[in-house]
Amino acid sequence: MTGSDIDFRLIYLAIPLSCLAGAILAGLLGWKIGRVGAHSVTILGVAIAFALSAFVVLPDVLAGNVFNGPVYTWGVSGGIPLEVGFQIDPLSALMMTVVTFVSLMVHVYTIGYMHDDPGYQRFFSYIALFTFSMLMLVMSNNFLQLFFGWEAVGLMSYLLIGFWFTRPTATFAQLKAFLVNRVGDFGFLLGIAAIYMTFGTLDYGAVFAIAPQAAAKTIQVFPGADWNLLTLICILLFVGAMGKSAQVPLHVWLPDSMEGPTPISALIHAATMVTAGIFMVARMSPLYELSETALSVVLVIGALTAFLMALVGIVQNDIKRVVAYSTLSQLGYMTVALGASAYSVGIFHLMTHAFFKALMFLAAGSVIIALHHEQDMQKMGGLRRRMPVTFLTAWVGSLALAGIPPFAGFFSKDMIIEAVRESHLPGSGLAYVAVLSTVFVTAFYTFRLLFLTFYGKPRMDEHTYKHVKESPWVVTVPLVLLAVPSFAAGFMTIDPLIFGGYFADSIKVLPAHDVIREIGEHYQGVAPFIAHGLQSAPFLLAVAGFGLAWFMYIRYPFLPGQIREKAGAIYTLLLRKYFVDEFNQFVFAGGARALGGLLWKIGDVKLIDGLAVNGTARVIGWMSAIVRRVQSGYVYHYAFAMILGLFLLITFFLHR
């Protein structure tokens, strides 16, 4: 081991621990160090983490240095060590940089957004702790720690959605989020158990190394039905990803999570935690590559999510909910990329989306505070002159989200669509149609949001409108800093990231699935890519979506109302989000309570206690009441009994 090796291990440790230290200080000593103290220590911690990730670890990884080693042994069971350790390679280094960058922006923004909140210190402690959890998740070199980070970000999300714990809607949403995530984790944990059974270790490297030999193993789940073990593992793990990355049908928690303060929506429910599932599947590419069935499942679920959730986005009026449904749809895109074996493209979209979606959320938040916590777009409008910085950055975010070249979203989204077209898996045809039509829907809801918020006549009351002013610098500076990569991250990074082999060995694709190579054969650089993009179907669809939004919300603003009346059934279906919430509430939540009540009142109280326990007591009481009569106290009764007994005994012995 060389000297520089040791230094780097300390750096790796310092990245999550600086966030943790900030969280502990702000959390336990918040009352002492005050508001300024709390945000200073946490921002310092995250800033250190970002600086080390972006300027030390990332260049080092680019120079070809990777690291994989334990930090400490968590425990040993059955002779197999379970460790906490780091794997630093291109994939994790990129994730660390994105996570810490967005987190840093959100920290600064929070100073402005939460300015008047009594829970200021608690909030900073939570978001720093969240950053720590997310870093532990992406830096992990084993499944145990992955699960730690996995559940820890779930916990932080729970705490932050319910940050305003006196609001019934918030505490409902937080519980729902945690439980739905737990359903996903249920599959995830079983997947980990299956890995442990198959490979006898939880270490990524060891598992990936022997995975090809396990490709043909089967397991009998139902009698007579042999399932491919790796397929089972991959699907179980993906159930976890469906929870965290909010894929249909486990998506229900994400829109409700908007009950949390807006900075959280940006950090957790757009840029980081929800990407954990995407990251996980990319990390597990050596396993997923071995199971085409699992890849097909991933592909179809992603496509359904992308399309169905985008549709819901067009009827929502709460500005944050529109962005939330957009997040769901974009997560679907990423999942589609994974299913098509274009893992690097999935991560690419994860990165560009992290920038422009954080930007969209923070811009929405800026509007919300300017209007004193009004979130209904029907009470907005005409804000463009009053809030120029928010307005312009929101334009950048919208263009990126709608996939207009040369903004960042264009590159990643176009690559996903190309990748699906090249894919030969079952379901790829459906997925292609879905992602293509979603482009149109995306552009429509994006510009609907933009137009309703910033254009047209102001629809709030006059007093509010008069007092609308641009947000303070702690809010606008993060907006601008996020707008830069939302614009530039696409054309700056597509060459190295996708076609330059940045990910190297951290992502594994079998030659038969290698859609990127096929696309790469036609790829001649950024400018031709844009030129080609301008003539392709996705661009035309995006423009059409933009046009329709303009037509309906600027040119003829009375149209939406008329359409709503004409298409009542479809409108209701979308507005009620396909009635999934009602279904879950009735069948699962209600069903579990009803069953629990039944088991308790009938099983425990009536049968076990009533019949068996107290029943026994009653029977004994009843029997002793009878037996008691024998003890009458009269000598002749006893004498008679003795004679009878004697007679019986003699009979018995004589006839034996």
Place this chain on the structure above:
Amino acid sequence: MLAEHVLSLAIFLPIMGGVAVLATGGDRNADYARQLSLAVAVLTFLATLPLYTGFNAGVHEMQFVEDYAWIDAFRVRYRIGIDGISLLLILLTSFSTVLVVISAWKVIDKKIAQYHAAFLVMEGLMIGVFSALDGILFYVFWEAMLVPMFLIIGLWGGPNRVYATIKFFLYTFLGSVLMLVAMIYLYFKAGSFDILAWHGLKLGLGAQKLIFLAFLAAFAVKVPMWPVHTWLPDAHVEAPTGGSVILAAIMLKMGAYGFLRFSLPVLPDASHDLAWLMIALSLIAVVYIGLVALVQEDMKKLIAYSSIAHMGFVTLGFFIFNAQGIEGGIAQMISHGFVSGALFLCVGVMYDRLHSRMIKDYGGVANRMPIFASFMMLFAMANAGLPGTSGFVGEFLVILGSFQVNVWYAFAAATTLVFGAAYTLWMYKRVLFGEIGNDHVAELTDATPREIVFLTLLAVAVLVMGLWPYPFLDVLHASVEHLLQQANVSKL
């Protein structure tokens, strides 16, 4: 001299201490009683520490063994010693007793000396159960332990305490009698009450099965396993806080410990033969009881049901016969000691202020008791098995272990991820979150320094075990490996 009798010291120090506390007399000397009890509890805890530091984790043989003649006519001996399994449970016992003494400081205001004495005597008896290596000695400790608990519920309990105590006593006593019969049978077969000799005793399958069922009657009631669990919610509801803590943290572990000390090594063939039954009952406990816990309206009942579900994990782990299962089960026992103890103490903290255990009488407590709410959130999450807390360790290992045996065992067990979170956090939400529920809640004051002390001790335990279970698991390996060997070699 002392070094040879560390274990006996741990048993008799609290018993003698308890008698001394009793000697302080009536409630006029309450302060002496409290201070003396705390001193005895802390000293006992310190006295159990050398058991850990002096423990050789590399060997499976019993350590700190003491062996003296007791009743020569029946070859009954005073024979004690510990392996890694008993070691952890003894430490848990001495740790929990300290907490109970602190928690009772201001709350118990009548018959103070008697209350503390009961707990101290019980502590010694419980340590005795975990270290006895002679059948009769085990039985004596096992039964004697019931008496102080009976008194604690019966004297300091709630309004329905008589029904609860009688139910508790009859249930446990009935089971124990059958255990005694089994022990006497083993005595005639082996010629002694030496438990370790029983481990090597050859037995036919029929005999093994009968003995197994006799032991099962005793252990299943104590754990408790479905369907002999209904005494526990009643006992918990009526017991004072300290009684609930010891009941949940230690007394439930006796049954599980019995499986490891008797059923598996003495009756390996019956254990394997009847494993299906044990696994079925365990999984029913996890799923059925998990659902029942969901609809409870009384916080103590809810935690009691949650305890039964968590103990289902323990018995499941034991009867899948692999290292992950057994070590996971033991880890679950220790963690459950911390977490359920902590939750009962939390309910106690609120009960002392509002005199209600009903969920509906609360709401928005976090507004008035933020520090307390933070602690309780940690314990609630630990109860839901969140990684990083002790609650995760056992559940994780047992699920890993059971998947290797049968996918469906793991599937059913893993439902606790959802149920456990649902009933715990739903209760938390209704009690602590929301607007202030009523005028009584509005008058609540946050945790006092005394309460913060015991909550902090438990929080540290929960976190240390969750983040670094290594020192807990490390002392188990040799003992568990040996146990597995015994359990997997046929005696036929």
